[in-house]
Amino acid sequence: MGFAENVKSELEFQDIQVKELAARTGISKNTLDKYLSGQKVQPGVENAVKIAAVLGVTVEYLVDSKVQVNTVTVNLDAKALFAAKQFAKLNAFNQKTVEDLIASLLARQPPADE
Numbered sequence: 001m002g003f004a005e006n007v008k009s010e011l012e013f014q015d016i017q018v019k020e021l022a023a024r025t026g027i028s029k030n031t032l033d034k035y036l037s038g039q040k041v042q043p044g045v046e047n048a049v050k051i052a053a054v055l056g057v058t059v060e061y062l063v064d065s066k067v068q069v070n071t072v073t074v075n076l077d078a079k080a081l082f083a084a085k086q087f088a089k090l091n092a093f094n095q096k097t098v099e100d101l102i103a104s105l106l107a108r109q110p111p112a113d114e
Contacts, residue, residue, distance in 0.1 A: 002063070002064075003035065003042060003043075003048075003062055003063055004035060004036050004037070004038050005038075006061065006062045006063070007035065007036060007051060007055070007062055008036055009078065010055045010057060010062075011055075013081075013082065013085070014055065014056075016054075016055075018032050018033065018036065021051065021054060021055075024054045025047070025050040025051055025053075025054050026050065027043075027047050027050060027051070031043075031047075032051075035047075035051075045059075048062065048063075
């Protein structure tokens with residue numbers, strides 16, 4: 001996915017309207033609409049940084065959907081990104097519960113070649 005698709009995805013995920021993004025970034029709604037139209041209009045660095053800051057993501061993520069995790073670049077699909085964001089909202093006890101559940105599910109899952 002490219003910049004426009006990633007911003008649209010984040011807006012939808014965070015339930016933010018384009019007009020709200022415009023108000024929070026200081027970028028006009030018309031300009032944002034051009035970025036999101038898919039017409040290959042890309043923001044300058046300053047506007048990309050403003051958009052990323054409001055959405056709470058990196059510019060790199062908006063450009064190429066990659067997330068830096070402990071110096072390893074990981075491509076996340078929409079489901080994995082959603083799960084990671086929801087996991088981050090959990091308290092430590094519930095995060096440990098999810099980790100234990102995943103370990104349990106993986107332990108009882110048949111090998112991939114079966």
